[in-house]
Amino acid sequence: MKTEIIPHVGFGKVKLGQTLGQIEKLLGKPNENKRNYYREDNSNEVVLKYHHIGADLVFSSDNSFRLSSITLFSRAFTLNGKSLIGSNQSELILKFKNLFEDLKLDDDFEELNAKDYSIDSIGISFWLDNGIIESITLFPKYQNDNETIIWPK
Template structure:
């Protein structure tokens, strides 16, 4: 069940309705409806699937179309890599190398001890949350047009958000020796082969997955 940045998770895409989601993966364990801030009118609904370590958020501002998918456990690889429980710097380094964008550290701590911290990656539309320094949650959402206001709704499961490698920036920031440069290009070449292979695997198995009402 891969995370497809800007598109969705597995065969579940941003922009679908609650009814469509349930028809794909079945009934949720629980449904919550509440305001982000009491009295503000910014209502949202959350469909919880605890056994799958995932939940889906439908905002009133999006006409209750699926806008956020939050994964809170393993089996949801991003760019062919399982990231859960990895240290913050490992996640930050990997995402920056693959995308060419360095995730920003956000000062959104949920405890006085600062044990719940966050990295934000605008290009992927993902917030990476860490408990005690290790990745515990990925909050994934749709992307925006350059005006940062217009939502880019996906046009189908096969459409993937695109990112570019900024090689010069990455070499300057992360690579310290000739050996690291060699490892970098070797790993990136391997990633490209895996990514292409994964796309073919997705195509061949999509019908079977839909018939099982799963991801």
């Protein structure tokens, strides 16, 4: 079954801005629950890993532990009706460069043979390893100050 990614929102009933409790009510207990601490800015995050759907959900202390980003790994997720996980770099560019003029290469990690592409207008990034899309990450929409999040309704 295919699940459409909704830019700046999420997928299905999962929406950016939801709480840990709301997500566990929707998806049940995660396969893994990981906590990260970042000394440089004294922030924390909780990552709920749902292997059975192919998603990692990140809740950041910077956002009062609301769902701050979603990383998808499964071919079941589609964007504009297209399944992208497993596609190569050329397919990504061909499928989306005409639709989203702001598709750009953010980082080229030559030592890892990895690249990070993004489409800022829809809050999505693509992680490519050895030229193949391994994951898609969704981010919320921000106000013009690029700091204040506009959570989906």
